Amino acid sequence: MRAVPWSRVRVITAGLAVAGLGVVGCGKDSTGPDSSGNNAAPTADFTSACSSLTCSFTDLSNDTDGQVTKFAWDFGDGQRSTDRNPGHTFGTGGDFSVKLTVTDNLAGQGSRTKTVTVAVAPTGAPTADFSVSCSSLDCTFHDLSADADGTVVAWAWDFGDGTTSSVQNPPVHHYDAAARSLFTAKLTATDNAGLSSSKTVEFPVSPAATLQCEDAPGTGNFASCDLVLDGDASVTVALQGRSCDAHGDTFQITAPVAETLFTDGCYAPEAGSSFQLNGGAVFTAGTHLKAQVISGATNQVTAPALHVSGAYPTWTLAFDDGSVGGASEPDFDDLVITVTANPGP
Numbered sequence: 001m002r003a004v005p006w007s008r009v010r011v012i013t014a015g016l017a018v019a020g021l022g023v024v025g026c027g028k029d030s031t032g033p034d035s036s037g038n039n040a041a042p043t044a045d046f047t048s049a050c051s052s053l054t055c056s057f058t059d060l061s062n063d064t065d066g067q068v069t070k071f072a073w074d075f076g077d078g079q080r081s082t083d084r085n086p087g088h089t090f091g092t093g094g095d096f097s098v099k100l101t102v103t104d105n106l107a108g109q110g111s112r113t114k115t116v117t118v119a120v121a122p123t124g125a126p127t128a129d130f131s132v133s134c135s136s137l138d139c140t141f142h143d144l145s146a147d148a149d150g151t152v153v154a155w156a157w158d159f160g161d162g163t164t165s166s167v168q169n170p171p172v173h174h175y176d177a178a179a180r181s182l183f184t185a186k187l188t189a190t191d192n193a194g195l196s197s198s199k200t201v202e203f204p205v206s207p208a209a210t211l212q213c214e215d216a217p218g219t220g221n222f223a224s225c226d227l228v229l230d231g232d233a234s235v236t237v238a239l240q241g242r243s244c245d246a247h248g249d250t251f252q253i254t255a256p257v258a259e260t261l262f263t264d265g266c267y268a269p270e271a272g273s274s275f276q277l278n279g280g281a282v283f284t285a286g287t288h289l290k291a292q293v294i295s296g297a298t299n300q301v302t303a304p305a306l307h308v309s310g311a312y313p314t315w316t317l318a319f320d321d322g323s324v325g326g327a328s329e330p331d332f333d334d335l336v337i338t339v340t341a342n343p344g345p
C-alpha cells in the first residue's frame with residue numbers, strides 16, 4: 001500500500017470530518033526503554049477460579065515496552081509461588097488477599113492484590129463445576145457439576161452483573177460493558193440430599209474492536225472513524241496476514257451492509273484470501289464503511305483494538321486480539337486486513 005500525504009486523506013473521526021490521516025504506526029516491537037531511557041513498569045493483573053478450597057490463578061499481566069519475565073505470588077496464607085499460572089489449595093475457608101508481583105526484562109515491577117474467598121464443601125456434597133466461553137460480550141455457561149453419591153437437582157447461577165438464573169445450562173448471557181471488564185460468575189450446585197457446593201470463575205469480556213484512526217500523524221491518539229468512499233466503487237476486503245493462535249477471531253462489515261467475512265481468522269481463510277463486499281455491488285460516492293473484529297482470545301490482558309492506516313482507495317486494518325503473544329503487547333499484527341475501493345463504471 002502506498003503512503004498517502006496527510007492533506008489527501010479523508011476519514012470521519014468521532015463524528016467530525018477530518019482533513020487528513022497519514023500512515024498510522026500500528027504497533028511496536030520495542031523491548032527496551034524509550035529514547036529518554038525510561039522503562040515503563042509492567043501492569044500486573046490476574047484472574048482466579050475456585051472450587052471449595054482449591055483455586056487456579058491465570059496471569060493477565062502486560063508490559064508495553066518489554067516482556068514480563070518473573071512472577072511472585074503471595075496467597076495470603078503464608079504460601080508463595082513463582083509459577084506464571086499456579087494452582088493453590090488453602091488450608092481453611094475464608095477471605096485471602098492474593099498478591100501478584102511481576103518483573104519485566106529491565107527490572108521494572110508492578111503488583112496487583114485481589115481478595116479471594118474460599119469455603120469448605122460439606123462431606124458428600126456435589127462438586128460444582130462449569131465452563132464459560134465468550135464471544136465479545138455474549139457468554140455461554142455450561143454446567144459440569146457431578147455428585148458421586150447422588151444427583152444434582154438444583155443450580156443457582158450468579159453472573160456477577162446483578163443477574164441470576166436457576167437453569168442448568170442457561171441461555172447465552174449478554175454483559176453490558178463499554179470496555180474490557182472482568183466479571184466473576186458463581187455456580188452453586190445442590191444435590192438430592194440438600195448438600196451444596198460452589199465454584200467461582202473470574203474472566204474478561206470485551207466489546208468488538210471497531211475502526212480507530214489516528215487523530216493526527218504520530219500522536220498515537222486514536223478515535224473512532226469510518227472509511228469514506230470518495231467515488232462510486234465496489235469494495236474488496238483481503239486478509240493479508242496473521243500472527244495469532246486464538247480461535248474465533250471474527251471479521252464483520254457492519255455498514256453499509258452487514259456481512260461476516262470470516263469467523264476463525266487465525267486459521268481460516270488462507271492469508272491472501274479476498275472477498276467482494278455485497279457480491280461486488282457498486283456503492284455510491286460518500287458511502288461510509290464500518291467494520292469490527294470480535295476477538296476469540298480467552299485471556300485478554302488489554303482491550304482488542306483495530307487500527308486504520310492508509311487512505312482512499314486502500315486502507316490497512318491492523319488488529320490486536322488483546323492477548324499476550326510475545327514481547328511488547330499490543331503489537332497489532334494478529335490480523336492484517338486491507339480494504340480496497342475499486343472505482344465503478
